[in-house]
Amino acid sequence: MGGGTMFDLQIIGTKIVRELGELIDQNVVVIDHNGFIIASTDMSRMNQFHEGALIAMKNKEVMHMTKELSVQLKGVREGLVMPLVIEDTSIGVIGVTGQPVEIEKYGKLVQKITQFFVEDFLMHRKKERETKMFELFLLDLLNGQVNQLLLEQRAEMLNIDTELYNRIIIIQLNRRIDEKGVDYLRAIQIIHPQLHIFQWSFDKLVLLVPNITRIHLEQTLHSFNRKLIKLYDEDIFIGVGNSHSFFELNESYNEANIALTVAIENRQIVFEEDLKLELLLSDLDEQKVGHFIGRTIGSLIEEEELIYNLEMWLKSKGGLQEIADALHIHKNTLKYRLKKIEKLLKIDINNNENKLELMIAILLFRKRKSV
Structure with missing residues (x-):
């Protein structure tokens, strides 16, 4: 003192x-x-x-x-x-x-x-001060607006091993992180001292992750996900950025945000490196997206059940019976709904070009709803 x-x-x-x-x-x-x-x-x-x-x-x-x-x-x-x-x-x-x-x-x-x-x-006060300084440093690092030389000097001052960390993960909850959540995160930090967990906003966590194999990372995240779901009894969404050098982790952060958007749509853990079509659709002009959705599935917007049935049909590689079983409906009900969709959209949904447009439209529609 x-x-x-x-x-x-x-x-x-x-x-x-x-x-x-x-x-x-x-x-x-x-x-x-x-x-x-x-x-x-x-x-x-x-x-x-x-x-x-x-x-x-x-x-x-x-x-x-x-x-x-x-x-x-x-x-x-x-x-x-x-x-x-x-x-x-x-x-x-x-x-x-x-x-x-x-x-x-x-x-x-x-x-x-x-x-x-x-x-x-x-x-405890010293630890809190160090954590706050680390959080401010991470904020500047992930914003990507601060000169790298200054970041290197601050990293050295904070004794951060820049060779150790190479990835950012974002976890989104459906609710405010309360005291029991904070206690759980503290316990995780004690068990895994090299993993840094930061409360980014009232319902979002950012993880600074050491260099580990993808298999190990997936196992850890699934375990983490199960415990958080048990703790809150709600869906948890996880977006994983790619590996980058420490001072390029803002790229991993941006990638984790893209992956998180897809995770929210699909209720799962998503690695950005696995994205293909979703990656292409992640940075489109919002007005043009609205026009495209309107021209393709606009007449289904108020029919969420029909959109979901169409999505299942487009994604499935099986027959109608298999899709109907997955939807817990009768095969004839599915046939009726698909006919109704064709009538509302005024297109042949079996046409490959139409299928592609419909799939893209549904992906964009889901993305819009999750924002």
């Missing part, structure tokens, strides 16, 4: 008092660096000034508050005051009320417990 760094003891003062209050019978107070009581087992002492604490902080030594001192000094009662010193800086005082001779035995216990709370808090 040192220097001019201030430590807000109030954040953990209540925890310290509660813990010590359960271990010893005497009253316990926590006093901040200005000499004011910020936590106490005796609520009547809250916010009172404690002159003895200031002296103990200045001298950086344990002081016995005798009967005489309790009369001479403002806000003092008989007992012990022990300064909390972190990196040679007094950040506050812990006080135990009672006859000094009787409470002497508690001195080391009180100091150790308090020191543990303070150091644990400092460690």
Whole structure:
């Protein structure tokens, strides 16, 4: 800490008092660096000034508050005051009320417990600060707008192994990531310390992934997907970017976004490297897309069931019976619906050129709905 760094003891003062209050019978107070009581087992002492604490902080030594001192000094009662010193800086005082001779035995216990709370808090705050700096760095890296030399300098400062990471994955949930989700992600980080998981928005995660084989990655993602679905009981969508060198990971991020769009349409984990026609359709003029959909399947837009049946028929390599079974309908019902589709669209759906146009139109329609 040192220097001019201030430590807000109030954040953990209540925890310290509660813990010590359960271990010893005497009253316990926590006093901040200005000499004011910020936590106490005796609520009547809250916010009172404690002159003895200031002296103990200045001298950086344990002081016995005798009967005489309790009369001479403002806000003092008989007992012990022990300064909390972190990196040679007094950040506050812990006080135990009672006859000094009787409470002497508690001195080391009180100091150790308090020191543990303070150091644990400092460690967590340091980790949070490092995580925030990493997140800001990743944001600049994935935006692709910052000079590479500057990124290299920041990566070195943050001790990032740029040879280790080569891929970005985006996970989309159908809901806000709540506390149980955050706890699960923390547990994953502990189990897989080389995997970095960032909450990108209220319902989206970005994963910075080390260089592992595709088979291993697929196994990990399917396991991850199952656990998140079990946690939230909702569909989870995962888009996987391609492998790139570290300072070109913005490309992997863009690819993961494209894959995520397809994943949302198809309810599955999608690797961008597997996309073909979907890749071609991912960056088209929105107005022209609207015109194309209108000219091909416009008369089916309000008939979601018919669109789904047509899509299944176009994708299937089997016969009508197999498609009907997959749709859980009678074969004659499927025949009737396909005839109805032909009548509404005024085309022969068995024509290969029409089939291609219909498949593209449905893909674009699904893409639009998922945005």
